[in-house]
Amino acid sequence: MEDDAPVIYGLEFQARALAPQVAESEVIRFLVGTQSLKNENQVHLLDFDDDNNILNKTVFLHKDGEIWHISSNPANKNILTTCFNKIVNSKIETQAALWRIPSDSDPSDKDPAIQDDSSSYARSLEVLCRFDNRDMGNMISILWEPQGDGTKAVSISDSHLAQWDIESSDSEAKVSSSVALESRGHPKFSAGRWNPHHNNTQVATANDSTIRGWDLRTMKQCYTIENAHGQLVRDLDFNPNKQYYLASCGDDCKVKFWDVRNTESAVLTLTDHSHWVWSVRYNQFHDQLVLTSSSDSRVILTNASSISSEPFGHLDDEEDDSDKEEETEIKPKEPVKDGLIATYEEHEDSVYAAEWSTVDPWLFASLSYDGRLVINRVPKAEKYKILL
Incomplete structure (x- = not known):
């Protein structure tokens, strides 16, 4: 049972922003934003042809500066947001904007031979509105309401958590509510x-080594995990199928899993990375599969079956006693143990992002700072363990 070889795509510039095209339900697509100091930055729309194992690309100019974060609208595949550096009054600020991909720029409708990385051929993204962060500090990320209609978003900035109403905005998005981070020092x-x-009423944030849960209806904290990590927390993700479970990663090289109803200690801790862990992502279809990426240049796929919604024996309740006996006689099955499934080492620089495809549950992309994007898959042996 031989696994497919990884597909490697090289960008011209350095990059750290990666996101799946969420609203696309049929084609495997990812968005990548570049970080070039000297040239006009770009957003690459990457269309993965699974049958032929190749990537088709369409490149758009992002003239506002280096892209630090990119996210895709859950309801409209042609709408995206970026957080980017911009020089204002001789100072660098990180701002955010809402963009539209030109409607006739679908890579699946084009001849791959005429697609070119050169900015002389690339079209510019169309700016729809901007997020006014003058009183909030630098923008870190824009988060869309999960499974929403694309009209609500939350921004995370240096010192504020803010809700935005996109539908009622014109050239600038409007803040519907916000809260400042208040703590000792200058968090x-x-x-x-x-x-x-x-019902999409909660957001989790990280500052220093602390994780906080917020109720968006009141903009007040609903839980706090103090000293969640020994150093800075870099990323968070919620289990898509278990409502109280949250994953975190940080500069202490650890990945931790929490039940937010009892935050005294983590329910599981992984220590497979040897440097800062920049991203953690649950598989949206099989939440025992957890993907992490790190400054150790590695992407790691882990099985966290013991705290997933699919623990060993979860199908037994659906079978009658005779079926159980027959299954036991024919095919004895061992419980799946937590642990490392695979380590992916195609990168040579810090891997700042790793994201699952929203279309194919067995495929994911990872992006390192040198501009290398790699498409990889869950090992077939692990896939069949889950399916059979």
């Missing part, structure tokens, strides 16, 4: 994630 948010459960 700054480092990460945030919208909880897909509880």
Whole structure:
């Protein structure tokens, strides 16, 4: 049972911003934003042809500066947001804007031979509106309401968590509510994630080594995990199928899993990375599969079956006793143990992002700072363990 070889795509510039095209339900697509100091930055729309194992690309100019974060609208595949550096009054600020991909720029409708990385051929993204962050500090990320209609978003900035109404905006998005981070010293948010459960009313944020849960209806904290990591928390993700479970990663080289109803200690801790862990992502279809990426240049796929919605034996309840006996006689099955599934080492620089495809549950992309994007898959042996 031989696994498919990884597909490697090289960008012309350095990059750290990666996102799947969420609203696309049929084609495997990812968005990548570049970080060039000297040239006009770009957004690459990458269309993966699974049958032929190749990537088709369409490149758009992003003239506003280096892209630090990119996200895709859940309802409209042609709408995206970026957080980017911009020089204002001789100072660098990180701002955010809402963009539209030109409607006739679908890579699946074009001849791959005429697609070119050169900015002389690339079209510019169309700016729809901007997020006014003058009183909030640098923008870190824009988070869309999960499974929403594309009209609500939350911004994480240095010192504020803010809700935005996109539908009623014109050239500038409008803040519907916000809250400032108040703590000792001068704390700054480092990460945030919208909880897909509880009717989309909760968001989790990280600042320093602390994780905070926020109720968006009151903009007040609903839980706090002090000293979640020994150093800065870099990223967060919610289990898509278990409403109280949250994953975090940080500069202490660890990945931790939490039940937010009892935050005294993590329910599981992974220590497979040897440097800062920049991203953690649950598989949206099989939440025992967890993807992490790190400054150690590695992407790691882990099985966290013991705290997933699919623990060993979860199908037994659906079978009658005779079926159980017959299954036991024919095919004895061992419980799946937590642990490392695979380590992917195609990168040579810090891997700042790793994202699952929203279309194919067995495929993911990872992006390192040198501009190398790699498409990889869950090992077939692991896939069949889950399916059979």
